[in-house]
Structures are given as C-alpha cells and as structure tokens.
Amino acid sequence: MAYGFSHRQPALGLHVQQAVQGLHMAYEAILPHFNRYLGAQAVGSAADWYVCRPTARTWRSLERAGHEAAHIYTHGARSVEAAGGELHDEVARRVLEIADAGETVLVGAGWPDAGTGALGRVGLARLLSDGLPAAHARRERLTVVVNLSDDPGGRLLRALLAANAARVVALVPNRHPDLADQASQAALQELVAAKYRLRFRRSTPDSRHAVVEASAVDPGSLDDVERVRNRMLHRAHGKVGNVWRDALVRGSQGHPGRPVPTKNEAREIVRRSASRPDTLSAGLVEFGRHDVAAVLTDVAGSVAVPADGTAARA
Incomplete structure (x- = not known):
C-alpha cells in the first residue's frame, strides 16, 4: 500500500502504522518516497510504499475491521461500499446447483438464509485462519462452497489450502487473475495438484462470475x-x-x-x-x-x- 505524510507530522505516519499493526500484519519493507505524484504537495508529492505480509490472525482482524468501517471516502468498484457481500438469488442458486451435494458447508457472506440444506456456515476469516470446524472436516463426502465473489486475487489459493474436503466449489470474479488465461490456470493447478484436481468454469453462473471446482485426489494414486x-x-x-x-x-x-x-x-x-x-x-x-x-x-x-x-x- 502507498501512504505519504509530511516530515512535519510524523504522528500521522505513526497512526497508520499502528492501524496496520492492529491487523496483525508483518512489515517486510517500507520504501521511502517510492511513489511520486504531480501535486499532493502536502505530503511532498510522494508516498512511501509499504510491503506487508498477513499472518493467520490477519483474516479475523480484517473481518472485524470490515464490519466496523461503515464508510470510506472512495466509492469505486473496489470500495467497501461497492463490494458488499450479498449474492443475487439466482447466482447463489446456480452455484449451489453446481455443488449438488447433500453434505455442504457454506463459507463466506451472501448465501441465502433458507432452503440450502447446508450442514453449517463458516466465516471466510475462520476458514483462512483456522480451517473448517472439526465436526465438518471429518466428513468424507463434504463439499465446501465458498463465496469469493470479491476476491482481488489472493484468497482462492488460500481457500484451497485451508479447506480439506471431498470437493470445494468457489465462486470468484470472472476476471480473477488465476483464471486470466491457460497459463494462470495451469500455475494454480500445479500448486495444489497433490490435493485437488481443478475445473474452471468461466462466465458461470453469469458473465460477471466464474466457478472453480476442486475435487480431492486419491492419495493412493500418488507417487512418493x-x-x-x-x-x-x-x-x-x-x-x-x-x-x-x-x-x-x-x-x-x-x-x-x-x-x-x-x-x-x-x-x-x-x-x-x-x-x-x-x-x-x-x-x-x-x-x-x-x-x-x-x-x-x-x-x-x-x-x-x-x-x-x-x-x-x-
């Protein structure tokens, strides 16, 4: 992330750094004056570049911060207000039809409140930080259905790592980086090949979304x-x-x-x-x-x- 502050007001920089620390992220680098601007004289026409790495506790912290931050000053496609979490009923219905399993756990926000027949619901932050609850993880024929419809690119792989199930069905943006082309899809498959076989459904259930299906591999078919x-x-x-x-x-x-x-x-x-x-x-x-x-x-x-x-x- 980029953030700049005047050398006359170091308390502003400290305030932002404390906020990042509260999200339990580790600093990997702070590159001074990395970003340059035409204008923005109040911060010397420059901003520092912060490189941070999430820890297991970050996901729960972000979930709390997302609920507490009712508004931010930008209102573009990536803003908190625009992202939302609700799914259109028809989109949710189609994804659940693709999942087509009796033992289903729904992960993330936006799933309908009734009529799903799901075994339970798990927050995305809980899945990423701790995995599935033991009662669900022990089920051999479990399908995990994950709403990643606002994933900018980093959550799909983590969800596949975190969810141990017979199948994972993930709803992602149709323009998700891991689905961008055949090479991107092959790279993701290679990372999880020892755990899942992936199927990519572009423009499903509509032009804005895609579905990634992951089916567990048989360990007996694997080499050493x-x-x-x-x-x-x-x-x-x-x-x-x-x-x-x-x-x-x-x-x-x-x-x-x-x-x-x-x-x-x-x-x-x-x-x-x-x-x-x-x-x-x-x-x-x-x-x-x-x-x-x-x-x-x-x-x-x-x-x-x-x-x-x-x-x-x-």
Missing part, C-alpha cells in the same frame, strides 16, 4: 513425492517444519525395504532440504504463492534424501 505434498497441503495451518517432518515419517511407512526415519532424522532431512529456513516456522496458508511453490519444490528433494545425509539434496 506427491504423497508427502498431499499431507502437507492438508495441514496448511500447521508449522511447515513440523508438518513436513511428520509427512516424511508417514510417507515411508508401509513401503517394504524402505527405512522409516525417526522424527529426529526426519527433522534433520527437513533442515537440510529447506532452501529458506524461515519458512519452517509458519503455515503454508500464510505464504505468498511463490513461497508455497518453493516449499513444494524443496519437498521433492527431501524425499530422496536418506537420513544419514549421504546423498546431496536434489
């Missing part, structure tokens, strides 16, 4: 690397280091002739295989997609690394 990735993608809220370690141990079980590493041995394999050690202490759901891709690439090398470290990391 993909099985480890499958376990990690199903535990996207857990610390990557711990989930990766446990996935290596479990992935070696049931294979005759393959030694099963102890937890300590698996932890050492993870330590040697991680290209960025700082990624081991957070959950995949908190990462940007480039970091998710990097971790999944590192996983491929770790599966081939013996516990004694005699082989180089792939």
Whole structure:
C-alpha cells in the first residue's frame, strides 16, 4: 500500500502504522518516497510504499475491521461500499446447483438464509485462519462452497489450502487473475495438484462470475513425492517444519525395504532440504504463492534424501 505524510507530522505516519499493526500484519519493507505524484504537495508529492505480509490472525482482524468501517471516502468498484457481500438469488442458486451435494458447508457472506440444506456456515476469516470446524472436516463426502465473489486475487489459493474436503466449489470474479488465461490456470493447478484436481468454469453462473471446482485426489494414486505434498497441503495451518517432518515419517511407512526415519532424522532431512529456513516456522496458508511453490519444490528433494545425509539434496 502507498501512504505519504509530511516530515512535519510524523504522528500521522505513526497512526497508520499502528492501524496496520492492529491487523496483525508483518512489515517486510517500507520504501521511502517510492511513489511520486504531480501535486499532493502536502505530503511532498510522494508516498512511501509499504510491503506487508498477513499472518493467520490477519483474516479475523480484517473481518472485524470490515464490519466496523461503515464508510470510506472512495466509492469505486473496489470500495467497501461497492463490494458488499450479498449474492443475487439466482447466482447463489446456480452455484449451489453446481455443488449438488447433500453434505455442504457454506463459507463466506451472501448465501441465502433458507432452503440450502447446508450442514453449517463458516466465516471466510475462520476458514483462512483456522480451517473448517472439526465436526465438518471429518466428513468424507463434504463439499465446501465458498463465496469469493470479491476476491482481488489472493484468497482462492488460500481457500484451497485451508479447506480439506471431498470437493470445494468457489465462486470468484470472472476476471480473477488465476483464471486470466491457460497459463494462470495451469500455475494454480500445479500448486495444489497433490490435493485437488481443478475445473474452471468461466462466465458461470453469469458473465460477471466464474466457478472453480476442486475435487480431492486419491492419495493412493500418488507417487512418493506427491504423497508427502498431499499431507502437507492438508495441514496448511500447521508449522511447515513440523508438518513436513511428520509427512516424511508417514510417507515411508508401509513401503517394504524402505527405512522409516525417526522424527529426529526426519527433522534433520527437513533442515537440510529447506532452501529458506524461515519458512519452517509458519503455515503454508500464510505464504505468498511463490513461497508455497518453493516449499513444494524443496519437498521433492527431501524425499530422496536418506537420513544419514549421504546423498546431496536434489
């Protein structure tokens, strides 16, 4: 985000930084005078560029802030007032027809109050920060239907990471970045390939929306690397280091002739295989997609690394 303040009024800058801190976002960079303007003399015709990363607590904080912020001064297509959360009845009905499942959980705002037959409702912030409630997550034939109709681009991948279900049906803008072209669709599919097979329905149920259907893959059909990735993608809220370690141990079980590493041995394999050690202490759901891709690439090398470290990391 861009924000500028006069060097004579540092309290204004502090106020904004405190607001960001209240959203539980971590600062990755503040680039002074990154944005330049013709005009805006009150802030020296420039604004600093803030690069922030959300944490698991950010989603709940944003949900509260969204309810509390009744108005903002802009009224464009991206504004709080314009976004809303309600779905047109016909749009909601068509999405639920596509879901076509008896055991359904509705995620996000805007779903009709009656006649859906859903097992329950979960806030989008709750799904992204904590996953599905245990009572729902244990159902084998569960379909999760998510309203992401105002997603600017970052929530679809996180929803696919956070929701563990037989199917996920997500309503997104028809111009969503992950659906922009075949390459964008293939890139998203590659990230979640060990967990879901995706189907993209452009201009469905109308010209403003699209539907992304995700169907769970059978772990028995996966190779050794993909099985480890499958376990990690199903535990996207857990610390990557711990989930990766446990996935290596479990992935070696049931294979005759393959030694099963102890937890300590698996932890050492993870330590040697991680290209960025700082990624081991957070959950995949908190990462940007480039970091998710990097971790999944590192996983491929770790599966081939013996516990004694005699082989180089792939």
